[in-house]
Structure formats: structure tokens, C-alpha cells
Amino acid sequence: MRFPGRLLVALAATMLATQPVAAQSVLRDAETEAFLDDISAPLIAAAGLEPGNVEIVLINDPSINAFVAGGQAVYIHSGLIEAADTAEEVQGVIAHELGHITGGHVLRYSDGAAAATKISILSLIAGVGAALAGSGDAAIGLLGLGQQAALGNFLSFSRTQESSADFAGADFLSKAGISGRGSLAFFGKLLNQEFRYGYSQSDEAGFYRTHPLSGDRIARLKEVFERDPAWNASANARQQAGFERVKAKLTGYIAKPAATLRDYPESSQTVPALYARAYAYHKSAHVDRALATTDALLARNPDDPYFLELKGQVLLESGRPTEALEPLRRATQLTNAEPLIAGLFGHALIATEDAANFEEAERVLRAAVGRDRYNPFAWYQLGVVYAARGDIPRARLASAEQQVLSGAYALAIRSAQAAEAGLETGTPDWLRAQDIGFEARALLERQCELERGRSCERR
Template sequence: MIRPVLIRPAITGASPSAVSPAINPHRGLFSAFLALALAALLLASPARAQSILRDAETEQFLRDISAPLVEASELEEGNVDIVLINAPSINAFVAGGQVVYLHSGLIEAADDVGEVQGVIAHELGHITGGHIVRRGEGTRAASNISILSLLAGIGAALAGSGDAALAAISAGQRAALGKFLAYSRSEESSADAAGARYLSEAGISGRGSLTFFSKLQNLEFRYQRRQDDDATFTRTHPLSGDRIAILRDSYERDPAWDTPSDPELQARFIRIKAKLSGFLADPNATLRDYPVADQSVAGRYARAYAYHKSAQVDLALAEAESLIASAPNDPYFLELKGQVLLESGRVDEALPPLRRATALTNSEPLIAAMFGHALIATEDEANYPEAEQVLRASVSRDRFNPFAWRQLGTVYAAKGDMPRARLASAEQQVMSRQYSQAIRSAQAAESGLPAGSPDWIRAQDVGLQARALLEEQLERAGR
């Protein structure tokens, strides 16, 4: 099941207050423009306006391909998340915490699992280098230049030279922007070196990393971006050609250079690409890329999602059945069949494959959430105890799933347990940024739960979290 989720609390980024107040937007349009340009660079957080794609198979795959790199980086196992963003651009980033964000467009652009591992290794280099935490060093250096240029401009203005004032401020803003960009490029070079080291220690060839950089370079050529030395100073990243030249020497001397990608991981990667294509792309485009003549697992997988997306239920089920016939115990094929049946209104038929998928994955949270939803959708109260059981298991292992919390709240409400229904609503509302509603729901839950019980304590925690996030939201709006 691939499901877009609009938020994830782990995403953090700079707030507008991170820009030095010394950048005065009232000192001429040119100065204001440069101030805004610098602010955009400093504050860009690609995750804030994007949705996250949640899928059990994809998330397990990303954990598996990153595990040896996380170990090589000496970060604590299990504390690094790889999150997929629904965005067609070829991008990856970190934005605070130990979380690597990959755009779906990056997965689409890659042809080999080693390319994705190279990107992940680079982003882990940003985490271990503390680049997000230390970003203030770069902004402070830029801000100091801004302050000096502003003071010089004020002096010129007081002396009666408006043109000289504007020139001084504008020159300072350009210098500040250049200072920040230079700092950003140094961080990127540092992350490149760290990523190469992690690939080496994990025994993964750097060929994929170089291939991916070559793709980025080709895009730069396609969009006619300058590749000369002067262009370097206007970029947040070093030129792709320079990065390739530096990394190639390191990679080719590494013992892992001739090591091929793990064939099992590569096969799984091809499946993931097909699955994402079927879910995200226009069905006609998917059917063009994966025609009926393509009877590979990837081809059938992509078509199943494309058919389901275009409401061709029988064709989607035929592809799903074909996949299950080839691998009866593959939980993700069973999940696919259950999803098609459930979302086509054939709820009772969806229960067996979803129950089996849940059992095979030991109640994987996302699959269990869908199974719990199917049990509720039968509108048979006899199924509600099982729904409560699987949904509680789901949220206990993955609290960041508003869909599961909403379903669990429905079960509690149906059985008349309104305090816990309101607590489930509060959990879901916090993740949906409905902070005022979350505060009210948490207070209502707390008043109806036994004092000192785990759920009573959790209601207090959720209420405090929602209140803190609301205050932060209001403070940002005020700024």
C-alpha cells in the first residue's frame, strides 16, 4: 500500500528568525531582493510543502540498502530514517535529526540500487558532519558582512549620497550571499568525502555514485547551466564535473570498485521503481513503459497499480493474482490484492489477503493499519475487537501514522470508549497540524481517563506537544 501522508513531526528546518535582522528590506528594492534571495537559501526546507509516501515494502527496502552505510557511519542502528518525499525532482536532503529525505524523482532517475546508496551515503555525511546543526556558522559569517555593508550604507546615506548607500548595501549583500554559498559548497565537499568513505567501509562500489553524478551533470548541460570556474561561486554545490573528478580517483582505488550491486537488492529496486511508477504516473504512461508483453514481476506490478488507478478492477486483480501465483507468500503481493479489493468496495473479499499479509509481516504497521481499516469497513461489530487489536499493534510500532490513529479512534468510538477515541483523535490531529483541535481533544481525553494511567499520561504529553507546536506556529506567523 502506498499512501501519501502530509506531515511528519521529525521534519525540522530553519525558521524565518534565522535570518539576521540586520538585513533591512526597506533599504531599496535591490537590497530587499538580495535579502529575500539569501533568506530563501537559508530557509529552504524541501519537506515542508511536500507529502511523504508511506509504503511498507519501500520503507523496508530503504532500511535494508542503508543499513551497511549507517553502520559504516557509526550512527546508532535503528535511529536513522530514510523517508520518501512525493516530488518529481531529483533531490535528497537532510533537515535536522537523523533523517534522510529522498524525492521520488530520484528513485525514478536511478537505474541501479548503487546509485541510491551513493546518495544516501552522501546525506549520511551531512548528518555525521553536523551540517544542519552548524549551518548557523555559515549564516553568521554572511550576516556579519550584511551588518557591515548596512552600516556603510547608512553612513553614505547620512552624508547625502543615496547612490553610494545603495551601492554599499548591494555589494555587501552580494558578498554575504557569496560567503554563504562558499560555506555550503564546503559542506557538500565534506559530505562527498564522508559518503565515499562509508561506501568503501560497507564494501559497496562507488560506480553507482559516479553514475548518478554524471546524470546530474547531464541535466546541467541540458538546462545550459554554466560549467566554468566563474559559475562555481554562484552555486550551493560544487560543479558536478569537479565532484566526479575528485571522487573517481578515490573510488577507483577502492577494493570495492569492481564489486557488482547485490542482485537481490537490485531486483527489489526494480520492483520498487515499477510500483512507484504505477502509483504516481499517469496510467497511460505506465502502460506505455510496462506493456502487457512485459511479464516480468516489475511489469505486472506496475500495471496492477495503473489498472487500479484507472478503475479497471478486473485487470488489476488479474495482475495481482498472477503475482501471488508466482510467490504465494509474498506479503506485498497479498497486500496489493487486498488494497484493490478494499478500495473497490469488495471489503469481505479483502480480509483474507490482508490478514495473511499482516501475519506474514508480523503485523507490519502500515499493512496492519490497512487490515484494521478493512475490518472496520465491514460495518460488522463482530470484527471490531480484531480491528482494535491490529490497530493498537500498528500505532505501538509506528506512532507517525495519522491514518491508523483515525481508524483506531473509530473503533473506540464504536464501543463507547470516548476518552480513548478523543486521545486517538488528538494523536492524529497533531500530525495533521490541527493543533487547537488536538489540545481540546487531549484535554477531553485526559478528563475521562483514569488518573495516572498510561493513556492519561499520554493525553497530557500530546496536549503539551500540541500547545508547544501551536505557540511556535503563531510565533512564526507573527514574524
């Protein structure tokens, strides 16, 4: 399910179903998540999936890539957002990945891998037989041919799935009334990359690809899209403006400040340019320039919650938490306590080190984790509040929540045990401590099996 697919990616794909983002970090931002939810909603409906069950997750990885890895989550690399020029291009990618979900392709990957494994095992047996008979060269040849056949079998299986996802994605775009021009434009970018890096377009090279050749995909899809009634549909101007903001924000956050200022120079006074430069100045510790830029954004729209969030973030991370309270409180109100923004506001309240703010911080943070349990930072801050008021069992419970989300499973087990020992038996918090302990043990066992290839000893 990766975009240009090469040999190592194909072999690694079988592991994605068990550990999709092990080596990468998830990027979370309220505005970006709202944007991705917005542009994917009509596609999810067109695919016949329940909106609340599908997640679009942004991964901090510079490669141009997207994949699904079990469940109903679509993982998009930050490099893909940076490479795209329009919201429609991103929608084309999402539609394709939803095709993998509706086709059950991740579940069926084991079928392709199993067939390849059988071929490899048979070649291994034949190779060993030849070696025992005294023909070392023949043994090596048989093993090599067996591996090539196994790889060809697996990649052929993968290319078939990719083609299926292409046409399913085209169908979802059509049903959603979204033009396929963005999808074709993005495949064109992939084709240009193949030529730039010298990837051959020959059939021999195609044998080692998890995806069909991009030129072939474009030709086939172009026929489908040009006949579709949505081909000439106008792009959604609101979504395009949102994409440009999100892309600029991502660039400002990830790229080196010098690169951001080159791509979004002072001469540009557009909202995306101001957004990107505000992050670049903040990363460079030019606090006054960062605040001046956020104020320029707020002058255009004083009630934009994301501009307010940015100003609060700059103030908070510059050691001025008290000044950060007003913009963050307003952003929290305007978004109806969006969990990520509310979590940042709760952090600012705690960072003032004023005990008078702790009650509000607890209220805000409890609401944040109530709506989004998968926010380790908010759990950590809530633990700080509980500890400050002497409620150690709930502080340990909050720590356990944070640790299990962060992958610190052994610590989570100990924190959950300590919380369970201090909480009243049978209460919801006591039951939750038990649940976290069970969850952390299961995840630790799974982690050990993946790393060592066997079950870990029980501690």
C-alpha cells in the same frame, strides 16, 4: 544538502533545520521502507551510527533531490528514485547524506548563515550612511555589493560542506564493500541535467551554487573510487531486484496511468511491469484488470506479502472490504504485523461494518500503533473503533494522536483536553493525553513563530 544547488535553494536551506518537509508530503509504504532500510543498513554501520536512530524518509516531490535537516533523518525525493537506475546509485546518495549527519553540517549551517548576516548588516549600515550623506547611487551599490558578499560567503561555506560529505560518503561506501560506480553514475546524471538546462560550468556560475560543480566532483571522486578495493565489487542482485520493484510501484502510484502504461507496456511481463500496471489500472478504476494483474503476481509467489497487500488494497478501495480481509490478514501474518500493512487490515475490518470484526480490528490497530506511533491513519481507525463501542475518551485520545501527527495542533489540544477529562486520573492514557496537549501547544507556538516571525498569543 540539495542536489543541484541553485540560488533559491541555498537561501531556503537555512530554513530546513526548523521545518524540513513543511511543503511536501511523506510517502509511506511498507515494502519501500523495508527496501530503504535494507540498502542503508551497511552504510549506517560504516558511518558509526546506531541503525535504530537513523530514518530514511521518502518525500513526494518530483525533483531530483535529497537532504538532511536536523536529527538523523535522510529525506529522499520521489524524483530521485525515479531518476536512478540502480540500488547502488541510491546508496551513493544515502552515503553522501550520512556524511552530512556525521559532519554535523546542519548544526553548523547557523555558523555560515551568521557570518553572511554580519556582512549584510555591515553593508546595510554603510549603505544607510551613504544615503544620509546624499549619495543614493552609492548607497544602492554598497547594498548590492554587501548582499553579493554575504551570499558568496554562505555558498562558499555550503560548498565546503558538500565536498566534505562527498568524501565521507565515499569512505562509508568503501567500508560497506559497495562500489562507488553507482555514486559516479548518479553524479553523471546531475551533470547531464546541468548541460540540458543550460547551467554554465564556469567559475562565475559556480559562485552561486550550494554544491561544487558536478564535473569537478566526479573527477575528484573517480580518483578515490578507482583506488578503492570495492570498486570492482559486484552489485547486490537481491537489492537491485528490490529497487526495480519499488521504483515501478512508485511510478504506478504517482504517475498518470497513461505514462505508466507507456513505460511499462503490456508486452512486458516482468514483476516490476506487472506491479506498475496494477497501480495504473487501479487508478483508472479498471478493477478487473487491476485484480487480474495482482493475481498474475501472486501466481508467481503466493506468499509475497506485498503482492497480497496490493490485492487487498485494490479490493478495499474498490468497495469490497470483506473480500480484502483474506489477503490482508495473510499479509499481516507474513510480515509479523508490519504496522502499515496491519493498519490497512484494521481499516478493512472496520469497513465491513460488521461489529463482529471490531474486536479484531482493535487488537490489530493497537499492535500497529504500538510499533509505529507515527501513523495518523491507524490512529484515526482506532478512534473509529473506540467510538463504535462507546469509549469516547479513548476515541478522543486517538483523535488527538492523529491530529498532532497531521499538524492540526489546535484540534489536537481540544481532543487531548476532552480525553483527559474523561479518563481516570493517573492512568497511562490520562498521562498520554497530557503529553499530547503539551506537545501540540509547543508545536503550535513554533508554527506561529515561523509564520509570523513572533510568538503567538496564548489561547
